[in-house]
Amino acid sequence: MNVINLLKNILLKSQIYVSLCATLLGVFILQEQESYQNTLAFILFLTFWNGYFFTVYHKRKFAKIWNILGFVLISSILLKYFDLNFYLKWLIVLILGFIYNADFLNINLRQFSLVKTFYVGFIWALSLVWFPLKEMNWAWFFIIFFYTSAITFPFEIRDLKRDDFTTLPMKIGIQNTKYLSYIFLCLSSVLAIYFMKFEFAISLFLTFTFAFILIYFSHQKREDWYYSFLMESLSLMPFLILVLLK
Numbered sequence: 001m002n003v004i005n006l007l008k009n010i011l012l013k014s015q016i017y018v019s020l021c022a023t024l025l026g027v028f029i030l031q032e033q034e035s036y037q038n039t040l041a042f043i044l045f046l047t048f049w050n051g052y053f054f055t056v057y058h059k060r061k062f063a064k065i066w067n068i069l070g071f072v073l074i075s076s077i078l079l080k081y082f083d084l085n086f087y088l089k090w091l092i093v094l095i096l097g098f099i100y101n102a103d104f105l106n107i108n109l110r111q112f113s114l115v116k117t118f119y120v121g122f123i124w125a126l127s128l129v130w131f132p133l134k135e136m137n138w139a140w141f142f143i144i145f146f147y148t149s150a151i152t153f154p155f156e157i158r159d160l161k162r163d164d165f166t167t168l169p170m171k172i173g174i175q176n177t178k179y180l181s182y183i184f185l186c187l188s189s190v191l192a193i194y195f196m197k198f199e200f201a202i203s204l205f206l207t208f209t210f211a212f213i214l215i216y217f218s219h220q221k222r223e224d225w226y227y228s229f230l231m232e233s234l235s236l237m238p239f240l241i242l243v244l245l246k
Contacts, residue, residue, distance in 0.1 A: 015052035017228075021235035022048040026128045028239040029140055032200045033133055039081050040132055046074050047090070047127065051097045089131050097123055117156065117168045121149030139195035143188045143204070150184035151211055151234050153177050154218035158227055161220065174219070181215045203241040210237060 011017040023045040030036040050070035057063035071094075078087045100119060125145040129137055156167045157174050169177045185208045192204040211234050218226070 015049060015056060018052055018232050018235075019045055019049040021232050022124070022128070024236040024239040025144075026132060028200070028203070028242060029128055029144070030132060031242075032197060033137065033140070035133060039077065043074060043077060043090075044127070044132065046070060047093070050074070051094075054098070055100070086131075093123070093126050093131050096126065117153070118149055120152045121145045121147075124148040139191050143191045143196075146184040146188040146191075147204075147208070147211075148235075150181040150188070150215070151231060153181045154215050154231060155227055157218055158220055158222065178215055178218075182212060185212055185215075199242060199245050200238075203238045203245065206241050207234060207237040210234065 023041060026044040027036060027041050030040065050067050053063055053070075054067050074090070075087070078090055100123070122145060125141045125148070128144050129141045133140075153168060157169050157177060160167070160169050160174070168180070172180075189205055189208050192201045192208075196204065214226075214230055214234065218231075
């Protein structure tokens with residue numbers, strides 16, 4: 001049990017696991033677009049890690065220090081290995097993510113009704129498609145937007161009694177929220193089948209099928225691991241399935 005708690009603290013509470021999942025989804029996209037670079041994958045990991053660390057711990061002093069160090073490190077790498085336009089795109093993503101939790105600026109977007117519901121998917125689409133790719137790929141942008149939005153909705157179902165802000169399940173109910181997730185998964189599937197290379201489309205389709213199952217069985221009383229591990233793992237599944245297919 002102590003080992004399990006240790007792993008939980010190291011991987012989950014530190015936000016390393018969710019950041020790794022997001023990064024591998026980004027790697028999957030970059031490979032499909034034949035744009036993969038080790039340095040770029042490292043930048044994605046550091047960006048997501050700093051972003052999620054800020055989201056969870058931004059009111060603590062050590063988190064602010066960590067985020068400043070992360071900003072300096074990522075900026076240094078970007079300015080050394082990439083052009084200024086690339087760096088400016090990263091700054092835009094960073095600012096939009098920062099505003100999401102900027103309590104002290106009195107513009108915390110989470111306070112606005114239903115913004116949280118779709119903002120996460122929007123930020124992920126920007127971070128994984130618009131930022132790393134040299135040319136905008138709208139098919140990938142909407143695949144990621146619909147998919148990440150769909151797998152974010154169950155977290156709002158879990159937090160239904162905890163959230164102080166109006167969320168989608170509060171507006172339309174739990175079952176209708178799940179229906180919307182299914183619709184978004186279907187839209188992502190159609191885009192993937194139509195626009196992606198065969199093995200990548202298959203990887204996404206299998207992932208979406210598994211996501212459908214997890215969303216179907218999601219409810220408020222599920223254990224935390226169901227969301228913090230299984231639901232989060234949906235982001236790395238396309239990459240893992242692709243590796244198995246090859």
